Amino acid sequence: MAKLRGRGYASVNYPTGMNLGGDPSQALIHATTTGTFVISLSSVDLGQGIKTIAAQCAAETLGLPIENVLVDTADTDTGPHCMGTFASRGTHRVGNAVIMAAAEARAVMLEVAAEELEVDAADLETDGTGFIRLKGAEEKGIHITDLALAAHFKHGRTISGRGIYLKEPSVPVPETGEMDPDSCQAHACTAAAVEVDDETGVVEVLELYNAYEVGRALNPAMATQQVEGGAWMGVSHALFETTEPYYPSRDHGPRDFAGYLMPGPADIPVQHSLFLERPAANGPYGAKGIGEMTANAPIPAIANAIFDACGVRLDSMPFTPERVLRGLDALRRKSEEEPC
């Protein structure tokens, strides 16, 4: 009886967004009297970080500090339309819509600044700290707070912008089935190192190496969080979670949190993650979606590592001790039947 070690890897190509007969998301942006740019969205942040990404995209496009951006996702009933937070589409669709809205607002901002400073809008630039300045004449400039006040109370202008990103409907070509269902594809590979106890059948994931090509990681810390949190879910699906352990029979299925197994903090492998950046032409600042794919590659990588460790090829999740032991028994019977 021994603890057997093995390594395996698996790769995934994953589409960003989908095609539901057209897949739009909208963003509206306007400046308050004191120069805070409010982005109105119906896209909901449930922890994936779309508010942060939207604020980053707007700040970058406006040329203003991120502190000047406020994201309001309050009401899906009255807000600008969003198809929803699914299909790894949020960063791509909403990011693009926000950039379009912010670009329009920026143009108005520069027009009003040009009036206020009595110069040509084309000669103005933003410095990223909150000032709009005349190129080459540092001292001639105006802060966004003063500009927004002037826009409201002096010029009667609304500093605002509208944005929409639409993935147009794509119908399959009847003869070939060919179509264009997504906007771009992200790629990833995970290598797993596992230890299999051939007496108990328990599989322990020791290490995961995650490599992700994500177009561009707009927020590398959040992208890492997504990759490693997603890998946790992959480990969980690979080794623990199921509602029907003896599918299709419902026997012994968990009914609540107490019976539904998930790995705890002590079951977490050491993770090493890195990003390769190949900006996508149609992505917001080059980004692709990496929402759902992060749970995918770890599962087959773990299955391959188990095979490498002990020769058992498992094709049903989760890879429970019972399945590993049955696999080992089958191997033993086979080697007894056909001695080499």
Place this chain on the structure above:
Amino acid sequence: MPSQIVSLIVNGEQREFIAAPGATLLASLRESLGLTAAKRGCAQGACGTCTVLVDGRPEASCLVAVETVAGRSIRTLEGVAAGGELDEVQSAFVDCFATQCGFCTAGMIMVAEALLDANPEPSEEDVIEAISGNVCRCTGYRPIVIAVLEAARRRREQVVSR
């Protein structure tokens, strides 16, 4: 059994309210006192997101009948940020990206507060053991473990510099 008036010391303040028979501590905090940081994930003691401190000890408030803790001292997440300033645990959670959806965060922080009060220099194993009754569906736990260790370090430095 009639409803009864229950009094608790919540985050240092004496609070009184009418509790329906069988009301849990969690329901009382959320519904009678409007303190909604502690969440109801499972209502059966399996997820830890309802954790509050009862006389300094972490308890799953969904399992505690409120009349059994009458008069005792309860600490919730609302009592942690003194004067609106994040404490070391909270700021370490922010800086170490230890929260995503945030549903587990209140419980995680209360468990961490209790751990650091009892053991200012916890090992990684101590932290893992302390949070092992709390489920997180988002982070993969690693950032939370790192955040609690970082909070311990910050708290020790504070003590030294005081």
